[in-house]
Amino acid sequence: MSLDLPDIARALVCSGPHSEVRTYDPAAGRYQAYGPADRIEVLVEVGKQLAWVEAGCVLWPGDGLLAPVNPEAAT
Secondary structure (H helix, E strand, O other), rough: OOOOOOOOHHHHHHOOOOOEEEHHHHEOOOEEEEOOOHHHHHHHHHHHHHHHHOOOOOOOOOOOOOOOOOOOOOO
């Protein structure tokens, strides 16, 4: 199941619960920090997606999937 998370959200989920993800905005010339509170927001949204799936809604595998290695076995 693809959660299709944006880059920052994916980095927050992959980092530890007390980690900080920093990005650089060249236009503004400064860094933006995302921390544990931002990670919690992402995890709440992921939880909502999982609850929706668990409720029996149709799953969408996502776009841009790789073709099966053995197409005959996929049918």
